[in-house]
Structures are given as structure tokens and as C-alpha cells.
Amino acid sequence: MKYIQTNILLQFDNFWKLFTLAALLRLPGLFMPYWYDEAFTALSTRLPFERWVAYLVGDVHPPLWYILVWPLAQLTDSEWGPRLPAYLFSLLALWLLWRIVAHTQWPGGYMAVVAMAVLPFWVFYASEARMYSMIAALVLLAYYAMLTGRPAWWFIALCGLLWSHNYGMFYVAVLWPCAVAQWHTERRRVVEYTTLTVLSGALFAANWLLPVTLAQMLTLSGGYWIQPLTAGQLMQNIFYLVVGFTVPPELLALALVLTFAALTWLVLTGVQHWRSLPYGWQGVLWMTVGVGLLAQLVSMAYRPIFLFRALVGCVPFALLLAAWALQVSPRPARWMVGAGVMLVAAIGLGRFWLEPPKAEAEWFLSGLDTVRSEWQPGDVVLHASSASTIAWQTYGVDIPQRLATPCDSWDNYGGLSRQTIDAIEIPEMTVEDAMQGRVWLAVGLGPLSNPCTKPAIMPILERAEPVAVQYVNEYSISGIWLYTPGNAVTEYDYSQEVVCER
């Protein structure tokens, strides 16, 4: 080993044991059914090139993730294909954090590496067919490149961030001052890193920002789904970033209390011992809070864009600060905080495996089996709105589908844009025309759906029989119903549809 390790957990053999454990913990998630955003990724891999471009231009993110996923998804129709890059990036992020800890000799850093290996937040995103693990890996790669003086990797990481997610701009804006501060005594290095930062930004702007991102901002100007950040959401977001969102609702209060008790202890201890903070702590603190601050500033100036999962690249740095604060805590406190965090992590991991959030798709897949087994010639699947089209096009593309003609404007918060729907190429059909024959009605309406959609589909919904229902309550209607011409109107008693098995 090149470095003299200060802790036995970070010795080469022990790290690879931890790495193997992390790899095993992340495996089961690769084979679970997709949730909505993942199905969006999977569907993108099945479109021909021209429609693939149109599909993505109608969405909010730059294309790097979709470019990486495409060849892997050609190898298999199984869920693990589009998820494999996330799995590999998650493990790469773990390795990079280990290298950063080893390089900086960060006090207590081994605890940050252990936390990243086992916390449910990281396990979840390692098996999500989205770009978040990649963002974490690229941020850590940029930081490691900066620490070790590798400008080529710095440039690649920054370009990768800019092409992965709109938050990439914030990450670059936060990473650059770190590099300047790191190399402020070496003018040549400052010029080098600044040039590469500006160059990566310019390349991004020329190829994606100007022609596409501005168009995306205009497309979404009427209907972006993120709500303004409140104090409660901030607390929830911090909790999600530390622990993840797989804690069962029954234990959520306990998990929140334990997590914030641990965090408060660490902050108080950190403030108490701030004079013993390790070298480079300013950069680590800036990486922890900088992106969130920028996102909140933009939210106040433009529109709400604060998205907790996009802060995934800040979490490793928060873990480093937490690990240091734990290291300087008295031994009993260290054990108590560690035990509390591990208890919450075990609860979250247990739920992830035993009752995974992604298994919400199970109701849909069983409904799809019913549709296939009871399909009759002339039947049609009618989507009440664009929300249900992604899952159906991913898992049931062989079944003829129509989209109910939108009731007025395309002002559908959180739904697909007109461009993306056009790229999927689902023909439209009015509710009246559909009611001439048997209809499998696919509904995915939430509180942010277009207000006119529910009244528009009521003539068919109130005469249909439920096939597979996910939600029917005051806020959401989600499920599959079968309409047969001549059915009488049935009064829906929504309270009867709520199933409580807990």
C-alpha cells in the first residue's frame, strides 16, 4: 500500500471485504420491477434514434445516462440491463470515497465508507435505472482528481456531470472554487483547472444547453411538478439523503427522531471541536452544502427546483464531516450514535428487501396478466392521461393502446410533455369513441394531474369494473378498469377501495 492507513478498516483487504458486502447488498434491487422514472429510462432504450432524441428533448435531463444505458438494454429485456450502470457507478463511488479518505487521511473516514456501503439510500440508488449513482461517482471522481492533480479526469468528470443532470451545472459551479482554493498557491494549476472547467461548461453549452435546455425550460414552464421547499420537506429531504425512503411508515417517526438526534449530536460535537477539524475541511463543508444552497437560490429566483435526490453527490462529503464528528465524540456517544444509525439503516434495508417500494409495480404486472388472459379481439387499452403510458409501453407494448384525447391544454404537472408523448407514438382516441367497444381503462391520476381529466373519463370509469387497483382515495386514482358496453353506472364508494393490510 502506498499510504500508511490509520485505521484497520481501511486496510486493503478489509476494504475489499466491505466492497464485496456492498456489492451483495445492492444485487437484489437489480431484479425488482421498475418504478415510473426507471420505466421512462427503459422505454427510451426501445425507441429508434429519431424518436429517442425527441423523447428525451421533451424531458428535463441531458442525455449521457440514456446513451450509456442504451447498449446494455439491447443485451437483455430484463430489468437488470438498464440498472447495471447504476450498480457499477455506485461501487465506483464507494471505491472513490475510500481513495479520498486514504489520500486525505480523513479522521474517522472509514466510518463514512462503511456508511456509504450499507445505508439504504445508497443501496436503493445503486439499483435504480437513473443517473443518481453516476452523479455521485462523477462528483467524487472530480474531487479525487482535484486532490491528486489529475486534470484529465477532472475534465471528464465535469463534462460527465454537465451531460448527466441539470444539477450538473450546480456541481461544476461548486467544484470549481474548491479547485481554485486547493491550488491557490500554484498559479499554473489554478489556470489549468479553471480553463478545463470553463471548457467543459462551454462544450456543454454549445451542444446541449442552448439548443435543448432552453427549449426544455420553455416546454416545462407551465407544468413542472416540484413544489416549493418547506421546513418539513427540508427535514424529510435531509432524512431521505441520510437514510433513504424505504423506512416503513409505522417506524418513520422513530427513524426520524433517531436520525435527527444523531445529526444534532454530530453538529453540536462538530461545533464544539471545530478547531480540530482536519485539513481541507472547508472544501468538504462547501461540497456538502454548496449545491443545495445554489438550488434553493435558483428556486427562489426562478421556480421550485429543489430535488433531494439530485443532491446525491453532496452526501459523501456530509458523511465525511459526520464521520469526523463521530471520531471526536466520547466513546459511549460514538457507540450510541453508531448503533442508532445502524438500527435505522437495518429497518430501511429490511423494508427494501421484504416489501420494496418498487413492488408497487406488482399490482400493475398482475393486472397486465389479467388483461392478456381475458383479451378479446377489438379490445383497446385507453390511457386516461400520459401517466400510465410509460409502464404500459415498457411492459405491455404488444397490447393495442390509445391515449384519451387531452381535455384541454397539456398542463399536466409531473406528466410527460407533448413532445415525449408524440415520440412514443400512441394514437389518441376520444372517450366517446372508445366506449363503442370493450375498453381496458388505465388510470394514473394524482393531485397534480390536469383537473379536467377526471371529469372527462368519468363516463367510462363509473361504468367499469375494477381489474387491478393501486389507489382510489381523495388524492389519487390509479389502476386498471374494464368497461363493457351497456354496463350500468355504479356509484363508487371510494372508502371501500382502501385496503389496509398492515
Place this chain on the structure above:
Amino acid sequence: MTDQYYLWLSKIALEDAGAVSMAAFGAMIALMFWLAQFTQPAWRRWLYPLYLAWLAVAIIAMIVVGFQAGQAACEVGL
């Protein structure tokens, strides 16, 4: 916006209040333990066991209430 949207916002507000309360409760627990280290050793001999016993009772209470509240929330469609 629909009535559902405003109903949903009120649910979110309820969740917000819950999250802030739980975070504040957790912060208070940490603050109690943290402040205890500045007390006299004689105080600490009984303060820490008292805190730990109280924490154990609070954890059990949160588990019991959590399961009851989860069932109640599900039955009203939350």
C-alpha cells in the same frame, strides 16, 4: 387546481408538521445528552441512566404509536 390538490396540500402540511416535530424531538434528545457532559460528575452518574431509561421508553412508545397511527392513516386513505 382541483379540490384533490388542495386536500393533498393539507396532507403535505400535516406531514411537514410531523417531520418538523420529529426532527425537533430528536434534536432535543441530542441536546440533553450533549449538555449533560458539562455537568458535575456526580450529576452525570444519575443523569445518563435517567436519560437512557427515558429514551428507551420513548423508543417503545414511538414504535407502538407508529403502528397504531399507520393503521389509522391507511384506513382513512392517507
